[in-house]
Amino acid sequence: MTIMRDVSIAKSEFVPDQKAVTKIQTWHTDDVLWEYCCLPQIVDYVECFLGPDVLAMHTMLINKPPDVGKLSSRHPMHQDLYYFPFRPADRIVCAWTAMEHVHRQNGCLVVLPGSHKGALLQHDYPEWEGGVNKMYHGVRDYNPDHPRIHLEMQPGDTVFFHPLLIHGSGTNRTEGFRKAISCHYSTGLCDFVNLKGTVQEVIENEVLDLAEKNTGIPKAQIKYEDIWKFRSRVVRGKKGWEED
Ligand SMILES: O=C(O)CCC(=O)C(=O)O
Secondary structure, rough: EEEEEOOHHHOOOOOHHHHHHEEEEEOOHHHHHHHHHHOOOHHHHHHHHOOOOOEEEEEEEEOOOOOOOOOOOEEEEEHHHHHHHEEEEEHEEEEEEOOOEEOOOOOOOOEEEHHHHHOOOOOOOOOOOOOOOOOHHHHHHHHOOOOOOEOOEEOOOEEEEOOOOOOOOOOOOOOOEEEEEEEEEEEEEEEEEEOOOOOOHHHHHHHHHHHHHHHHOHHHHOOOHHHHHHEEEEEOOOOOOOOO
């Protein structure tokens, strides 16, 4: 499991530590949270997109904290495929479920409709004065005039979206934590691709640096695809690769 903390709050000496937790990731081995990934109300739809072999590849519990005035609770506009070394993109889908009323004031999702029909774009850390959370890369150039939709949702509402869809989320201007749970599913028959020389090389390097720091294993000995294989778990059907 990875626990991520908000850049502004984690550095404040006045806020107790757990209030800075902005996200918990890679919890596919937790029995209680795993139940979310298996809910038939979700997986029956996922199967329509992916076919009968369904893997959970990336699990997140998002706890957007009240913004302390630095606007660091925002999530920059990005495409999730940027993080993934597996394909095809059309056989990956995200399910994102609101755990409470999510609206513009507490930083709902915002999406650029139709953007999933475009290419995977270059991402960078945005140059935000108040700081940017770790791994929160954003699309470098997108049309600021592209229509946007703010996804206001009730508890339990779920949105399914393509990994090329440009999306992000706004500042949490309330006193409460805005909670959501999500899983990225892929077909079990996905292929892993080499990211060298692609726009994804930057994030691959950053993740490998972190893996080296956390495990002590030199990054040259860690394969990015293995990190993702390690994060995966069968929901229905089978995996197309052998376990090591
Ligand atoms: O829930 C949010 O605020 C956005 C989450 C998201 O887009 C992500 O983590 O990739």
